[in-house]
Amino acid sequence: MRLYIKYDGIVACRVILQEQLELLEIDYKLLELGEIEISNSVTKERLAQLQEALNKYAIFIVSNEKSQLIQKIKDAIVEMVYEKDKLPSVTISQYLSDKLNFSYGYITNIFSEYTYTSIENxxxxxxxxxxxxxxxxxxxxxxxxxxxxxxxxxxxxxxxxxxxxxxxxxxxxxxxxxxxxxxx
Known part of the structure; x- marks a missing residue:
């Protein structure tokens, strides 16, 4: 028997994060796509446990600031393309600049430097x-x-x-x- 599954990757990721954070009894607040605010201090050991638990779902904690910006750029694009019923009428450069509070030139330079592809691609x-x-x-x-x-x-x-x-x-x-x- 073959089953066909329809799923929303964004929702699935949020549920996995919630389950793992609650399992480790970490107080949190889910912010925008790809961002979590930890309410109390968490030990390095607890963060390592969280990362280990998330690894099996191919979810990773990003610690480098430039890597965080790259992930925010990707998340903003995915959110724009998938979560909107229709893509916004503003230009993509304006959308990303407004969303991330950086100039589009800076965003594109960082993105292409680290991903070896353009934002447009x-x-x-x-x-x-x-x-x-x-x-x-x-x-x-x-x-x-x-x-x-x-x-x-x-x-x-x-x-x-x-x-x-x-x-x-x-x-x-x-x-x-x-x-x-x-x-x-």
Missing amino acids: FIIIQKIERAKKLIIEDELTLTEVSYKLNYSSVAYLSSQFKKVTGLTPSAFKRIVDKRRSLSN
């Missing part, structure tokens, strides 16, 4: 991943998907989709539909 990859989910799960038309993801046209979405996946969105949907029919 990371956004495209996230948007294409969301497009795949929308095509598979919500069974939206390409016009609806391109509107949700702020693409200027279906042709532009299709062009980026093919660049990232090697397939056109239509070919991708046919493959998914074929696999579904074979497994039923």
